[in-house]
Amino acid sequence: MSVKEYRTVNAAKGGLLTVTDVPDVSFGDRVQIRNARGERRNGEVIRAARGSALIQVFEGTDDLDLESTWIRFLDQPLEITLSPDILGRIFNGIGDPKDGRPALVSNLKRNVRSSAFNPSARSYPREFIQTGISTIDGLNSLVRGQKLPIFSASGLPHNKLAAQIVRQAKLPDESTSFSIVFAAMGVSYSDARFFQEDFASSGVLGNVVMFINLADDPPVERLALPRVALTAAEYLAFDLDRHVLVVMTDMTNYAEALREVATAKGDVPSRKGYPGYLYSDLAEIYERSGRIKDRHGSITLVPVVSMPSDDITHPIPDLSGYITEGQIVLSRDLHNQGIYPPVHISPSLSRLMKDGIGKDYTRADHPQVSNQLYALYARAQETRNLASIIGAEELSSQDRRFLEFADAFDRRFVGQGEDEDRSIIETLNLSWELLSMFPPDVLTRVSESDISKYHRSAEG
Template identity: 45%
Template sequence: MTASPPDGGVTRGGGTTGPVPVEFTGVRELRGPLVVVEGVSGVGWDEFATIVLDSGERRHGLVLEVDGDLAVVQVLEDTAGMNRAGTRVAFSGSPLRIPVGTGWLGRVCNGRGEAADGGPPVLGAASAAVGGAPINPVRREPPDEPVLTGVGALDVLTTLVRGQKLPVFSAAGLPHLELAVQIAAQATCGGEPFAVVFAGMGLTHADVAFVRDGLAARSAARELALFVNTADDPVIERMLTPRLALTVAEHLAFTEGRHVLVVMTDMTAYAEALREVSAARGEIPARRAYPGYLYSDLASLYERCGRIRGRPGSVTVLPVLTMPAGDITHPVPDLTGYITEGQIVLSADVQASGVGPPLDPLASLSRLMRKGTGPGRTRADHPALAAQLIAALARSRQVADLADLVGRSALSPADLAHLELADAFRRRFLAQGTDENRPLEDSLDRAWEVLLTLPRSQLGMIPADLLDAHAPAADEGAR
């Protein structure tokens, strides 16, 4: 296992000697993925443990709770095949640690950090605790530079900014995994050192094959670390996967100086794993049987992104989650929305029209977009162009509703122009293949093409000098 074993107190890859592990044999109960050990002393929360079966097989776990002389250990490989009498538990005296460094780049690992590509275990010159910690707010640097995804609608209308946490809200049947892979494969930071850490949770084997194929080029360029937890892997592993990914990303960013994009999908699978473990522990459930600490647990992941003053790198987080029955008030998207800085929403209605990626521009928002766009960052016309396009699309939706009531024949010429704009937006701007990497310049030019289907009088949010450059007065009479 890539995670540091407690045997002899040696941190694998770190070369340092830690506390001597203490072994206990008093297993009181096996409950789902949990082992309850009695008669313990000197054991702390979040400690790493090795469980030795009577057959000699070794498994690994983390201490979830300590109460007097009882310790509750969650077993990463599950408790199947274990029995109370022949099981011994050795506590390491320290939290779970993993090697960190560039050795993860180009590698494919399972959700516990074990090599899944046939290569050797990942080693590193240093190690770091998997638990991590949020960045100190005093040392945070405000995000102000873009991460370009190559997906035109995202780059123009909901620009991702370095150090931002921007979730993708989806539903069953929508191509959120395809979008996540496309972003992970195409994202760049303007030629600066860049890497992607992709954490897949609860994926089918077909999904894993799709992810590996889609990201093969980035992996071959040693710009990708891939962690995949499948649906038939132990549920506890699903809770560890995003923490491993973020620990690797933090070192690449704040020690190696890279800008790192962390894509985590699906966070709903992660939350369901958290709910299952909470039920096994006998905790009092909160809304929809999720634990009451779901908000703080999600925040402990999302808040590990950002930029640190005085250091060159950044960690940007793009969590992907499915909304059960498309319900945006479900606890997972609801709480995620409170923590993050906006959202990208996929729409079943847009998907039904045959256009992809099926983004809903009016439901999507990047609250840090204006910090990362404009002169010196993207293009001088970008902020005004995006604002005007959103306003025009909002008017188009109102006109479409009105047309359903009174018919197109009762609409004004300006209203009809807005209906034409909605069609042009889907055909010329939104539609993009999953293997098409669209440059920002092209995306912004396409946005101008769409907007100029309207009369100039309807473009009041764009400064006159920009309109003169893109819609000369000589052409006005033809509109």
């Protein structure tokens, strides 16, 4: 480590410092910054040229001046210290303790920017995770190693849902629970506290690592945070063989921080001022989930993405949707009707569901039941639209049955208690209760043998 410090800053703006007359430094290296009062900040080289460098300061550049700011190049990339003791601890965005306890002592340090997984090393995720939530388990199943975001919006209970998933997630036949990595970017103090208390009251706290950057912490630190958190997750999964569930909230705050820094750097903006590399940048984060051949552990990622102005085509949810393996979409409409969790099933999707459900994982009728519920609900939505125009009285008896189905579906299937942990079998049985509102010949997507087995009319 070099001990030499430089006082040759010639520009400071928007979280970035330009230094000149320095020796050649490596791209991506860590930097320590000291101001006149001796306070330390951390940074990273984001452009390296002969004799000069551009530095991104995690704590921001407020209060720095050009004369008395000292720069020291650490000659190493951003790394975090890892040991099994990270469980139960709270860190900030660059991996320094935030819980008032001493820093970890360990020889194991890892660069937070890992190179990409070799696609040949991956193993396809197939194991069904039971979250106890019917709309997820029954219709948009989560599997181990999947990345499945919650698309939400301000005022919707995404935090409650994420916390419920954390409490309830397990494999149907296993009692071993997940290790949790919780990454909070730009969240409010009360949200962070909600999670902390929820983890504490459900007794999982000893199994959780938290990385927290609050709304009033520097935005630049948010850029490092998901990478730091995922480095910890990779360590837990692939070194310690644990199944890790990573909850990240809120990716929108992350992307906004990225835009802030990109603008300061002078990057050419593309949509809504976000830099052209937003997609690649998000992918670097999301794609660190998954399974690896011949490794026991796995990383399952549930990021919360809030849709600015409820707009699913906004660049952040839009690009996320192109990278993640599906999405769980929350609806303000359902929320206003008092339905929890307000999961809007039509735009929700799990791409990996097809390989993780059915005979060997849940129950043989699961794929068809899910398909049938979707088809009926789509038809019921059309009927609802029609009813809102011509009035429910004008509908045919068959159409009225669809309306009744839609209401029962929203209330009984979508709606469930915050502490209600439904097994997949309970969810499927509930599905058949709802399907039984229709005569068998309407149910064209389930097999005749399943109808005779599960349909109410068959029970006589």
